[in-house]
Amino acid sequence: MKRWIVRVGIALLIFAAAAIYWLFYDNRLPRDGVFPLDLAAIRAEAARPPGPGPERIETETISHMMVPRIAMVAGTGWDKIDIVRVSHRLVFPDRSILIDTAFDEATAREAKVDSYDTAAWKRLVRAMDSAAAIVVTHEHADHIGGLIASPHLAAILPKAVLNPEQAAVSPYIAPLRWPDGVRAGYRPLAYHGMRAVAPGVMLIRAPGHTPGSQMIYVRRADGREFLFMGDTASLADNVSLERIRSRLITDFYTHENRRAVMLQTMALHRLAEAHPGLILVPGHDGARIAALERAGLLVRGFR
DSSP, rough: OOOOOOOHHHHHHHHHHHHIIIIIIIOOOOOSSOOOHHHHHHHHHTSSSSSOOOSSEEEEEEEEEEHHHHHHSSTSSEEEEEEEEEEEEESSSSSSEEEEOOOOHHHHHHHHHEEEEEHHHHHHHHHHHHEEEOOOOOOSSHHHHHHHHHHHHHHHHBBBBHHHHHHHHOOOGGGOHHHHHHTTOOOOOOOOSSEEEEETOOOOOOOOOTTTTTTEEEEOOTOEEEEEEETTSSSSHHTTTTTTOHHHHHTTOOOHHHHHHHHHHHHHHHHHOOTTTTTEEEESSSHHHHHHHTTTEEEESOO
């Protein structure tokens, strides 16, 4: 009897270890396939609209939440890191464009954030009202949610440049939903590959994290180049280490296409090595975004 108990115990330990490895450490990269990310082509397309790019890029941080690093970067450590929800504003001399809209306080509380900045939310609402255009990296509630929850949604939706997947009724925006009738007559922007939407501002299709995921390239008026990665790379370490989110997140929470995200992450890693001057902006990396603000590359707060 004791020998049987020992064998069962060993089998259970092996199963638990395998499950932990699969959920938190597995990061086997594809050996074939490639995601095209050609900076020269991006630059050429972004230069098509006449005029200079934005003069500065402002960032409003709406909320903070501490999570284990290994959840967001597979195979790393269990130390806690700051996951932020943010909105960025591209400021031109005569207009502004928003990138991502974070989420409202009710949605944030449902997501169990540790802190929420109500004053920042009010500034974001005003920024959405005054923006010439609003784009989002993807259709999760912490990126498109501020738009959907805006008290002036009917008035500002025509300014939102959403692709068809982002504008669709889909489970990806849960717990939010589009109000009945608000999308009547709205025409999303269907495009393949890349599409310039303003001088120096380029959308880059990158389905994987969600069907409507895209990255956004920005060339500032002074020539500095930025790539807003959304949740293709939530953290800077996703790119530098070529490690995506753990399977616990990708398979049970976000339900994303791991192979597609891995190919995109590998492409971003190669791009960063080839072009060290390109500023990669992760979707939720509190430490990285704070460092970019300290360096003056992003301006803290909407002005």
